[in-house]
Amino acid sequence: MLGRLSVPPTVKRGAPFAVRVIVQHPMETGFRRDYDGKAIPMNIVDKLSCTYGGREVFRAELGSGIAANPYFVFYVVARESGPLAVEWSDDRGQTGKVAADVKVA
């Protein structure tokens, strides 16, 4: 699954920085019907988490009220330079991951 991740090129030690994530997903609620009247089965991303330097720093549990292609912005405090990764999975077991390196100046 496709996603996009944005972190600042460099961050100041001890300062919070914005992590922006956008995940490509239909987020089908399960309440809709197609043109033939058949129910469209539910299909949503239900878990998303962010690790920074090997430690989990953010986790979200999503429901069917979230729009398609969900967009997240959250803040993380810069401690050390290291990898930052965001992983998610949907209710059918499909997973996706985006990663970037955080450089602490």
Next chain:
Amino acid sequence: MRSLLVLFIALPLAAAAAAPPRPSPLKNGSEFQSADVRALQADDFANPMALWVDRGRALWSAARDGRSCAGCHGDAAASMKGVAARYPRFDPALGRVVDLGQRVAACFESSGGAKLPAESDDLLALTAYVALQSRGMPLAVSIDGPARATWEKGRDLYFTRVGQLDMACTSCHDASWGKTLLAEPVSQGHPTGWPAYRLEWQRPGSLQRRLRACFNGVRAEMPPYDSPDLVALELYLAWRGRGLPLESPGVRR
């Protein structure tokens, strides 16, 4: 003398019928959107179309049967600059006027690729990636020569009342733009942001899909995808919005 007078009156009328007036001042599609939708469109990271643009960029250089878009066209930033502003246009090889999506699909298929169905993610992605290269450039389609008949057909469709509501495109987009329809402002109907991410659809769609939605809105029969009627309307609209800067990939309510 009287016949001359009639001629003088008739000539401007005929000219007006041939090239109908445009709304004044011309306003781009995003100007009718709310501030947060405009902000979403302007943010190259958060604009959800960026996901499809990424996909289009990958497709551009992906090999299929030993060939690729980049193999012939090179760097899209150079070769595709300004292309989207000239579509729909007459294609000599196909012998008809085609819109950008149809041109992309025809090229993709004839160079070893699969047939990309209308509104498929791959087709929208490639079209959005190509359209992005013309962002900010003014719409400038040609309606001369072989495209003329299609333009005239599109113009006639634009002024033809259809559906149970018995409305033509002009009923809203010339006579009532800027007013409110239910909760939405009525735009001038310029095709500058397509393919666009429409929040109502929760995904990107082509201008053809948007036009079909308008037919549905006045409770008329929707023309099928890629029908000559839709392409003719697209050409007329592009001509009508000439000079406005392209803003694809757009975000629309």
